[in-house]
Amino acid sequence: MRNLFLTAATLAAVTALAAGAAQAEGVLNLYNWGNYTSPDMIKKFEDKYGVKVTITDFDSNDTALAKVEAGGSGFDLVVPSAGFVGIFAEKGLIQKLDLSKLPNHKNIEPQWMSVAWDPGREWSVPWQWGSTGVSVNTKDYGGDINTSAIFMDPPAELVGKVNVVPEMGDVMLLATLYEGGKVCDDNPEVMKKVRDGLVAAKPKWMSMDYSTVEKMINHDYSATVDWNGSALRQRLANPDIKWGYPKEGYGLWMDNVVLLKDAKNVDNAYKFLDFIMEPENAAMISAFARYANGITGSEAFMPADMKDAPELVPPAEFKDKGQFATICTGKALDFQKAIWAELQK
Template sequence: MTAKTGGLRAGLLALTVALMASTGIAHAEGELNIYNWGNYTSPEMIKKFEDKYKVKVTITDYDSNDTALAKVRQGGSGFDMVVPSQNYLPIWISEGLLLETDPGKMENAKNIAPEWANPDFDPGRKYSVPWAMGIVGVVVNTSAYQGDINTWGIIFNTPPELKGKVNVVPEMTDVIDAAVLYNGGKKCTGDREILKKVRDTLLKAKPDWVAMEYGTIEKMGSGDIMASSDWNGSAFRQRLANPKVKFGYPKEGYVNWSDNLVVLKDAKNVENAKLFQNFMMDPENAGMNSAFHRYANGIAGSEAFMPADMKDAPEIKIPDEFKSVGVPSQTCPPDVQALYTKIWTELQK
């Protein structure tokens, strides 16, 4: 080989690598460490990513937004990615915990549904991509209770048939938001009279609960508990295990939320994390993930890759009479968040 041809080949190789990197199709290898809600990630979808990019994915579970935030705040978590809810995402951003990866400019960003392309919690999608979206409501085993399930009264004024059989999923903001709406307040209210009613409601209701835990899919499905506050995708999976389980849309109001995939500022595997963000904006991959966790997502066209039973599922398709009482999840001001935390601390005693 002459010096000239060797230089030409080296130049072509460098050009090829540069082009692959610029188009986002670079061949990746190595690792990716994801910190996510438990039982929320499709193993089939992860295997597809691993096979395509030769990246070993490790998933570590958490059970609440507060748990995830506290862990990462400590530093040195070793995680590359996390999936916070939209009302917590501005906190992560403001505290400088996230890397600005500009997923809104990635190749597959064109697949984000228009209503999710420029959300208030992450304008322009500079940090996040949609993972899932859902509703906070109630689930009831109708073999134990045949009354109205479309009310927070199931949790906060428990019917006699359900006393001692009710669980509350201990996500602080979800529980307090529900109690605020039940007492006629608005989400993120700082009204002291409303919050006093919220505190009194929670403390009075707690003796009628049997537990405050996250493992509702198994326990509602098996009949170990008969009602719970819960998310609609979880309720869907419970119904698949036990047809007597129904999801209720509280007429007093309920919160619509989304969870979003972001990259940590101190991520060790940044390029692999970016590949995964782009990968999750492909309709087939987002649909595969929804087929597992049973929530909708913000990727247009993903419905074609979901099971047929998701199209008109009562947990996914909001009845017309309850559409108007849904309110968007939002970040409460720090002073209101402090009041929420004070009430929550008292409830835990």
């Protein structure tokens, strides 16, 4: 008798639990780069929709892809970089967005509406974007900083005081464009020039490291290949530091939100996607992550020190010089790796 009672009680409890799980409408699982999601924006979303958002961090596109590809990851939304959106789509890991559920889709800036990795913007929504260029302390060098010559052929004032971030894709992109090539060039003659240029330039560099914000502010070096968000932080600490958009061509990157095919909280995901395309909310992401967001009208809500930041929005004359950093394949990649290995010596 007692057993029967226990069984009944357990059954009741299990049913209640299962029901609880089924009703778990109030959840959304976001998988994003670390330190990249504005807590204030998340709080606002949670309060507005009564949805509990979990944020889980990844540290590289490859980690994110590997986890999602293994299946059963449990995430709803992921924020891969531009080149990876196509890979997620090709592997059938993400679903096409139902634009009728995204009234704010119209807020995407025209230049981000039709992009190489997602023509028509049917698979992904902008999160943050930025550029790769050069950051220069203008007290040490007064000449033109809008050129990759800063590190490919450093002017006398900068010789021995230049840093290059050890990021193969970004550096190879700038160097190839500087030598007159194109993104992922596989022309041996062009790549020979790129190699010779870099090898000749390397003795004039001081270092190849990542911690540029610290070292530019501390004046350990006078110029560096960098990303615009770092440059913004450098300028705020030292107004002499300026951001250059190499006129030979500079790099662009964008991180985008995609909806996973096996997402369990699709309705909440749509609410979130629409929510972050609201200018005020997009500005909250920017205020936290310190990059531009690609949403029209968000400028009005940006913090004062970012509103007219020259690092965030390229001036008109350089606007069409930006090239998207894609992941090269085949011969182009082999060239890059060989040159890169030589630079590491």
